Amino acid sequence: MQDITRRRLLWSIPFATAAVAGGGFLAMLSGLRKGNFDPREINIPVINKPIPPFSLIGQPPSAGFNQQELQRQTKPILINFFASWCIPCLTEMGVLQQLSSHIDIWGIAYKDKPDAVSGFLERNGNPYQKIGQDPEGNIGIEWGLSGVPESFLIMPGGIIKWHYPKPLSVASTQILLSLLQ
Incomplete structure (x- = not known):
C-alpha cells in the first residue's frame, strides 16, 4: 500500500510543476495585456543608494580607483562598464567620446584582459x-550589472542617481545631461 502512495506522489510531481509554471505564464500574459509587465524591464535596486564597496586595480594608463575615491568627488561621475569583446561597447564609444566633454567618465573593464582592453582603447579612442579592471566580474555583480555596456551616474557623495543598462545613445545622453542641470 505504501508503495502505491509513493508511486502516485512521484507521478504527481511533474503535473504539479507544470501547473505552477502554467500559472506563472498566465500571470505574465495577464500583465502584458493590462500593460503592467515589461519583459525588457530590468529592476535595479541600487538607484538612489550608495555605491557598493569596491577597489579596482588599474588598467594602463590608469592607476585604478576605489569606492572612497569615487565618494570624495565633488561633481557627478559617469561609471561605464565595458569590455573589448563587447560589440555594443564598440558602438557606444563615439557617444562616450562626445559625452566626455560634459562629464568625467570612469571606465570599468569587465571580465577582460588588460592587453585586449589597451588595444580596444587604442583603436577606438x-x-x-x-x-x-574587474577581471572576475565580482564588482559588476555588486553593482547589479546585467551585462555590458552599462552606465551609472554617481552623484557627489557616492549616490547612484541613474542607470542605463544598454549602449548609450544620443537620446540617453540627453536624459543624462538633463539630470546634470
Missing part, C-alpha cells in the same frame, strides 16, 4: 579619465 579613450573617453575615460580613469579605468579599473
Whole structure:
C-alpha cells in the first residue's frame, strides 16, 4: 500500500510543476495585456543608494580607483562598464567620446584582459579619465550589472542617481545631461 502512495506522489510531481509554471505564464500574459509587465524591464535596486564597496586595480594608463575615491568627488561621475569583446561597447564609444566633454567618465573593464582592453582603447579612442579592471566580474555583480555596456551616474557623495543598462545613445545622453542641470 505504501508503495502505491509513493508511486502516485512521484507521478504527481511533474503535473504539479507544470501547473505552477502554467500559472506563472498566465500571470505574465495577464500583465502584458493590462500593460503592467515589461519583459525588457530590468529592476535595479541600487538607484538612489550608495555605491557598493569596491577597489579596482588599474588598467594602463590608469592607476585604478576605489569606492572612497569615487565618494570624495565633488561633481557627478559617469561609471561605464565595458569590455573589448563587447560589440555594443564598440558602438557606444563615439557617444562616450562626445559625452566626455560634459562629464568625467570612469571606465570599468569587465571580465577582460588588460592587453585586449589597451588595444580596444587604442583603436577606438579613450573617453575615460580613469579605468579599473574587474577581471572576475565580482564588482559588476555588486553593482547589479546585467551585462555590458552599462552606465551609472554617481552623484557627489557616492549616490547612484541613474542607470542605463544598454549602449548609450544620443537620446540617453540627453536624459543624462538633463539630470546634470
